[in-house]
Amino acid sequence: MRRSATSLRRRLTWTLIGGATLLAVLFFLVVRTYAQQIAQQSQDRILEASLTSLMDAAVVRDGEIEVDVPYAAFAMLDTAADDRVFYAVHQGDALLTGYDGLAEGPFDPAVGLDFQTQTFGGAEVRRATLTRALPAGPAPVLLTVSVAQTRDSLAGTLWAISVNAALFGGAFFVLAAGMALWTSRSTVRPLSQMAEAVARRGPRDLRPVVRPVPTELSPLVTSLNSLMTRLSHSLTQSETFIAEAAHRVRTPLATVRTHAEATLMRVDKDENRAALRSMIRAIDESSRAAGQLLDHAMVTFRGDQLERRQIDLVGICRELVDRLTPVAEMKDLELVLIAEGPVEVQGDPILIQNAVRNLIDNALKYSPPEGVVRIEVQRDPVAIVVCDEGGGFPTEQMAELSKRFQRGANAGDTVGSGLGLTIAQDVAEAHGGRLGLANLDEGGACATLYL
Amino acid sequence: MRNFVSVILCLWAGVLVAAELEDRQMFHGEDGVTLRVLSSTDTDIFAPILEGFIARNPSVSVDYAVAGSADIVTLIAECGDCFDVVISSAMDLQLKLANDGLARRLPGLAQQGGSQWRQSVFGFTLEPATVVLNRAAFKGRPLPSTRQELIEALRADPEHFRGRLGTYDVRLSGLGYLFATQDARASETFWRLMEVFGNLDAQLYCCSGDMIDDLASGELFVAYNVLGSYASTRPETLDTVTIITPEDFATTMMRTALVLDSTDVGGAAEAMVSYLTSGAWAAQDRPGFPLPSIGDADAQVLNVVSLDPGLLVYLDRLKRELFLEAWSSALLR
Numbered sequence: 001m002r003r004s005a006t007s008l009r010r011r012l013t014w015t016l017i018g019g020a021t022l023l024a025v026l027f028f029l030v031v032r033t034y035a036q037q038i039a040q041q042s043q044d045r046i047l048e049a050s051l052t053s054l055m056d057a058a059v060v061r062d063g064e065i066e067v068d069v070p071y072a073a074f075a076m077l078d079t080a081a082d083d084r085v086f087y088a089v090h091q092g093d094a095l096l097t098g099y100d101g102l103a104e105g106p107f108d109p110a111v112g113l114d115f116q117t118q119t120f121g122g123a124e125v126r127r128a129t130l131t132r133a134l135p136a137g138p139a140p141v142l143l144t145v146s147v148a149q150t151r152d153s154l155a156g157t158l159w160a161i162s163v164n165a166a167l168f169g170g171a172f173f174v175l176a177a178g179m180a181l182w183t184s185r186s187t188v189r190p191l192s193q194m195a196e197a198v199a200r201r202g203p204r205d206l207r208p209v210v211r212p213v214p215t216e217l218s219p220l221v222t223s224l225n226s227l228m229t230r231l232s233h234s235l236t237q238s239e240t241f242i243a244e245a246a247h248r249v250r251t252p253l254a255t256v257r258t259h260a261e262a263t264l265m266r267v268d269k270d271e272n273r274a275a276l277r278s279m280i281r282a283i284d285e286s287s288r289a290a291g292q293l294l295d296h297a298m299v300t301f302r303g304d305q306l307e308r309r310q311i312d313l314v315g316i317c318r319e320l321v322d323r324l325t326p327v328a329e330m331k332d333l334e335l336v337l338i339a340e341g342p343v344e345v346q347g348d349p350i351l352i353q354n355a356v357r358n359l360i361d362n363a364l365k366y367s368p369p370e371g372v373v374r375i376e377v378q379r380d381p382v383a384i385v386v387c388d389e390g391g392g393f394p395t396e397q398m399a400e401l402s403k404r405f406q407r408g409a410n411a412g413d414t415v416g417s418g419l420g421l422t423i424a425q426d427v428a429e430a431h432g433g434r435l436g437l438a439n440l441d442e443g444g445a446c447a448t449l450y451l
Numbered sequence: 452m453r454n455f456v457s458v459i460l461c462l463w464a465g466v467l468v469a470a471e472l473e474d475r476q477m478f479h480g481e482d483g484v485t486l487r488v489l490s491s492t493d494t495d496i497f498a499p500i501l502e503g504f505i506a507r508n509p510s511v512s513v514d515y516a517v518a519g520s521a522d523i524v525t526l527i528a529e530c531g532d533c534f535d536v537v538i539s540s541a542m543d544l545q546l547k548l549a550n551d552g553l554a555r556r557l558p559g560l561a562q563q564g565g566s567q568w569r570q571s572v573f574g575f576t577l578e579p580a581t582v583v584l585n586r587a588a589f590k591g592r593p594l595p596s597t598r599q600e601l602i603e604a605l606r607a608d609p610e611h612f613r614g615r616l617g618t619y620d621v622r623l624s625g626l627g628y629l630f631a632t633q634d635a636r637a638s639e640t641f642w643r644l645m646e647v648f649g650n651l652d653a654q655l656y657c658c659s660g661d662m663i664d665d666l667a668s669g670e671l672f673v674a675y676n677v678l679g680s681y682a683s684t685r686p687e688t689l690d691t692v693t694i695i696t697p698e699d700f701a702t703t704m705m706r707t708a709l710v711l712d713s714t715d716v717g718g719a720a721e722a723m724v725s726y727l728t729s730g731a732w733a734a735q736d737r738p739g740f741p742l743p744s745i746g747d748a749d750a751q752v753l754n755v756v757s758l759d760p761g762l763l764v765y766l767d768r769l770k771r772e773l774f775l776e777a778w779s780s781a782l783l784r
Contacts, residue, residue, distance in 0.1 A: 069770045071636055075761030082569035084550045085760040089769075097768040121552045 009188040016180030024173040031165040032158075039157050040126075043149065044115050047128035050077055051113075051147045054087070058143055060136040065091045065143055079153035086120060086127075090144040103146040107131040123150045190214050194221070206232035235301075242297050249290040257283045288361075292419040295354050299423050302351055303430030311349045312342040313377050313384060313451075320357055321375060324364070332369045335360070339377035345451055347431050352384075352451070355427035358420040359386040359447050366390035366445075383433075387446040392439035401437065424449055471526065474517040478502065483510035486719045489527070490538040491520040491626065492706065493660055496684050497538075499741055504726045511719045519657060520544060520625030527553065527711070535714040536723050538706065540678070541625030543632075543762035545572050545707045550763060554709040557721050560728060566705065566745055568758040574705030575727040576742040579753050580630045581679035582695045583663065588615070588672035589693070597699040598640045601673070605647050613651045615672035617662045620655035621778055626704070630676040632765040632774060633702045633756050640699070645781040648675065653782060666692045676702075684741050696753075703753035706742065 053073045059066050067089055077085045088098035093105030102120055109131045116127045127148035133140040190213055197211060208225035257280060264276045321337045328335050356375075363373045363386050371389040378385060393401060401421050425435040428449050436448035474494050478501045490497060494517055501513050516534070518526055520541035527537065531553065539545050546568055548554055554571035566574040582601060584594065588611075595601040605612050619627020634641035654671065656662045659681045662674040667688040679694040708727050710720040756762070764770055 066773070067767075067769045068773055069764045069767050071761050071764050074763050075759055078759035078761070082759075084552070084569070085763060086550075123552070 009184045012184035013180050017177050020173050020176030024169040028165050028169040032162055035161040039154050047147050051128045054145045060134050081153035081156050083150040083153050086148040088146045092142050103129050107144040109133050125150050253287045296419050296423050299426045306430050307348050308346040312344050314339040314342050316353050333367050334372045336374045343377050343379050345382050351427045355424040358423045362420045363388035382451045384449045385446055389444040392445040393437055398437050471522050472516050472518050476515050478513040480505045480512045481509045484716045484719050485512045485514050487514045487534045488536045489516050489534040491540050508722055531713050535720045538708045540706050541629050543629050544625050546762045555712040572707050572709050573724050573728050574707045576706040577745045578678050578680045578743055579696050579701040579703040580676040583674045583677045584693045585666050585672045598644050602647050616648050616651050616653040617671045618675040623657050630702055637700050649782040649784050680743050700754045703755045
């Protein structure tokens, strides 16, 4: 299995959610800051209005300042949180009326309207102060009015706005996160749909992908299609090559063998007959090797793209036994099929037939004359056992025997290429099974094809 | 040691205070803490309330001291530690105590907006300023129902009423000052009425109780800005006097209670305020409650003084001087 570097969908989701988080936090901070400014400004405006009405109520009479405080000056400072109100009126630097210590001189008319946040009476207050020079006789009189208010209502407003902003931010985040999930899923969907469609195809289906894909995916699909076209082409080529090779090699060999046998009939000299026999033997060996090579090539090719369908092992074995019985009789051997009823499995009939034929071939080859070759179809586990009464496998080489071109040390002069067990093993593995080899105590050997 | 000194100071202040207190009585519970209440309401009116409170809170004894509403501010300023609860009819002075940070916040008692300020000052009655008349003096005359009609009645027969008119001396009474300033805010008629009163040699009083006594005895014919609730609590005087709530506008105050921040018996003090306010909201459940409840239905036709920082305006030194100047020139000639 390939290691996944990253998940596109996860990366997309987290990027979007990260962005949403950032925006939500930013929204909260901006709204809060803005609300703080607005709330402070509105408190300042009310303080200013109160201050102005106090200032307007001041008149100079006989050099003394008189302030007839309007009722509204303080009534307008009424807030939802019932904030405390403080004020001070100074003539010059001396307190005329109000709370002592709220504002300290010296006062300067050039400063203009001045807002301060300070502590007074054990609470944090916002104070507005304005100094004005009132004309009075020879020298103007400096009048300073200060109005202050605690900030409970402001804090309450700010808290309420913060809570609302947090709720909005949270809701925005939840919405954005949901949309991020949806977006990433729907973005990646065509990709997984295509992967699914390709994975669903049969083993021999190398048609190009034609379903519509997003623009971003079309280069990938184009490359994939071109790869599949080339693959399909080369597969066809090798299939043709195998068929061609089988034809080209087997047919002339059969012709040569026929001629050799005909010649053998006509020749009387013993040395010539011996030469012809060994020639026929060599032709048999070549023909068999060519057949097994082609079998092996076919097993390799078909095993890569296994075609499974419902097959009956007993039927396959019976057909083989029927076909091979004449060959066995030529060697004075008996083929015995032990099977009950049909044993059905999913598999490639051509491959399994090939494997079993090679196993029977082997058994026939290594059996002494007058022997019996047993072919048994087992049901649980599903397996085909082929046993002979020959010399058995050399124990120390058992593991090596199924390798290509490997022959047992005791093969001696028996005709063989060493491919038979390899073919059976490849077929078993292509079907998810294995090949078992065992020697029998009473003599002989068994090869078991587990499927 | 520090506590000891403060006790000494308090005792010493108590000696001074005693001279200014009009009355001081103990209402004993079973045992436990003593709650010191400083009030502007006469003891005989408030006694049923205190007894009801002790019945509910048997472990609390109440030391009930009475002083004029203006004197209360002086007493608190002299000895803030000497009292736990302040009950007064002078809303402006109560609000100033809270504004200056002397009142404890009682978030547990938060009520509807208008009857409390800053969770510190709690209104528990609704009492209009009324005109109280001696029935005998108005025999055969139409009863005035507005200030204008009262002015006309007085002008119609000045010699009948000369020296027989009474109102608060606003220089002495905090409640009188509150009523006068709110009347002056509401209408110019107030000043015309005061001029008529001044022309007819009006008598000046410190307290509603004294005015009602003089009305009952026939010494006074008309008293202006008297608490009708005081007259109502004395069934024997109702035979001789008539209480008129002016129809043009009736300045109405809330009697308010607050807990001083310096108190050591916060639990008992809060229980007292809670008892007062709950009595106010459900007067029908407390037949013994002697004062007009805030929950009364006709409250909306009254010109109720609202608990807001505007009340601080007439407490301003310069504003007070200007107002007293105008008041004196109208009434004292």
